[in-house]
Structures are given as C-alpha cells and as structure tokens.
Amino acid sequence: xxxxxxxxxxxxxxxxxxxxxxxxxxxxxxxxxxxxxxxxxxxxxxxxxxxxxxxxxxxxxxxxxxxxxxxxxxxxxxxxxxxxxxxxxxxxxxxxxxxxxxxxxxxxxxx
Amino acid sequence: xxxxxxxxxxxxxxxxxxxxxxxxxxxxxxxxxxxxxxxxxxxxxxxxxxxxxxxxxxxxxxxxxxxxxxxxxxxxxxxxxxxxxxxxxxxxxxxxxxxxxxxxxxxxxxxxxxxxxx
Numbered sequence: 001x002x003x004x005x006x007x008x009x010x011x012x013x014x015x016x017x018x019x020x021x022x023x024x025x026x027x028x029x030x031x032x033x034x035x036x037x038x039x040x041x042x043x044x045x046x047x048x049x050x051x052x053x054x055x056x057x058x059x060x061x062x063x064x065x066x067x068x069x070x071x072x073x074x075x076x077x078x079x080x081x082x083x084x085x086x087x088x089x090x091x092x093x094x095x096x097x098x099x100x101x102x103x104x105x106x107x108x109x110x111x
Numbered sequence: 112x113x114x115x116x117x118x119x120x121x122x123x124x125x126x127x128x129x130x131x132x133x134x135x136x137x138x139x140x141x142x143x144x145x146x147x148x149x150x151x152x153x154x155x156x157x158x159x160x161x162x163x164x165x166x167x168x169x170x171x172x173x174x175x176x177x178x179x180x181x182x183x184x185x186x187x188x189x190x191x192x193x194x195x196x197x198x199x200x201x202x203x204x205x206x207x208x209x210x211x212x213x214x215x216x217x218x219x220x221x222x223x224x225x226x227x228x229x
Binding site for chain 2: 035040041042043044045048088097098099100101102103104106
C-alpha cells in the first residue's frame with residue numbers, strides 16, 4: 001500500500017539548517033519529490049530524486065534517500081524567513097503517473 | 112513556462128447548487144491532468160486522473176457522479192461539484208503533466224480554488 005508520513009511541525013531560527021523527514025512504504029516508487037506550499041497557494045516543486053540515487057544537492061537544498069529504510073529527508077541550509085511554508089514529500093509508484101503525498105510539515109522560521 | 116491556472120480562485124455557493132472549476136495549462140499541452148482535494152491543515156488527496164479525450168479515473172471512495180471531470184482539450188480540464196453540500200467545502204487543486212508514466216514526469220500545480228458551500 002501507499003502511505004507517506006511526515007512530522008507535522010518544525011521551528012528553526014533564521015540562519016540555522018532545517019531538516020524535514022519523510023517515510024514512505026511503497027518500495028517500488030521510482031521518483032520521490034519535495035514540494036513547497038505557501039499559504040493559500042498551490043504547490044511548487046522544489047526538487048526530486050530518482051530512486052537509484054542516495055543524495056542530490058541543489059543550492060541550499062540537499063535530499064537524502066535511504067531506500068533500505070524507506071526514509072527521505074530534505075535539508076535546507078541557511079534557512080530564511082521566506083522558507084516558512086508547508087513542505088510535502090511525495091512518491092510516484094512505478095507505472096503510475098499519480099503522486100501520493102505525505103502529511104506535510106509546517107516549517108516556521110523565526111528571525 | 113509550465114504555468115497552470117485555475118478559475119475561479121474562490122467561490123461561495125448555496126447548498127444544492129453545482130459549481131464548475133476550470134484548470135488550464137497556459138503554455139503547454141497537458142496529456143494528463145489531476146484533481147486533488149486538500150482539507151485545512153491536511154495533505155492533498157488525489158481525487159481523479161484525467162487524460163484528454165477519455166474518461167477520468169477516480170480514486171477509491173470518490174463519487175464519480177458527484178465530482179464530474181471533463182478533459183475536453185489538451186489545455187483544459189473542468190471539475191464540477193454537483194449538488195454541493197457544506198461537507199464539500201475544501202481547497203481544490205489541479206495539476207497538469209505532459210510526460211508518461213515511464214519517465215520523469217513533473218506535475219505543474221495550479222494555485223487552487225477554495226470552495227465554500229453554505
């Protein structure tokens with residue numbers, strides 16, 4: 001089955017690093033994604049990782065994938081107040097176009 | 112590029128009426144569009160997947176006769192909430208993609224439509 005879990009809330013100070021964690025259950029997922037949603041808005045794709053990769057870095061964002069434990073994380077370096085939003089991880093099971101979203105993590109960055 | 116719009120951005124209607132929400136891909140042709148529903152402070156739940164020119168595929172538990180989806184062209188999909196009730200109040204988000212299930216297939220999301228049924 002498909003089930004994606006995230007911690008609900010994370011609070012950090014500006015300039016610190018943020019780490020948002022995600023666990024998933026479908027080991028056949030080909031791609032895993034991180035999306036950002038600001039209040040009252042749609043989703044913005046931040047980054048994605050292919051299932052045969054362990055790590056992907058894109059500027060301030062680092063994605064780590066542990067396939068054995070079905071664990072995905074997103075690290076945001078030098079977190080800014082503009083990073084405050086809800087972050088969703090999502091998996092795309094093999095052979096499907098649909099995405100299965102996690103529960104979302106609300107990140108609050110304080111000055 | 113890859114902009115998806117939704118119209119209206121918010122709508123208030125009376126119980127028992129029907130509401131149509133449009134989703135448009137503005138600068139690309141979308142072979143597939145998706146409709147999601149998001150409750151306050153919760154995740155997105157996929158309602159249905161629609162491919163241009165064919166019937167939508169609904170997720171388990173989603174009433175086909177209640178949520179009518181039409182994907183008449185490669186740039187437009189509509190979701191009609193029929194005989195709306197207060198429990199249908201939610202944030203509806205569409206997305207569009209142009210890839211296939213065997214390749215990287217980014218979904219581009221619309222800004223969402225907030226539906227309030229009185």
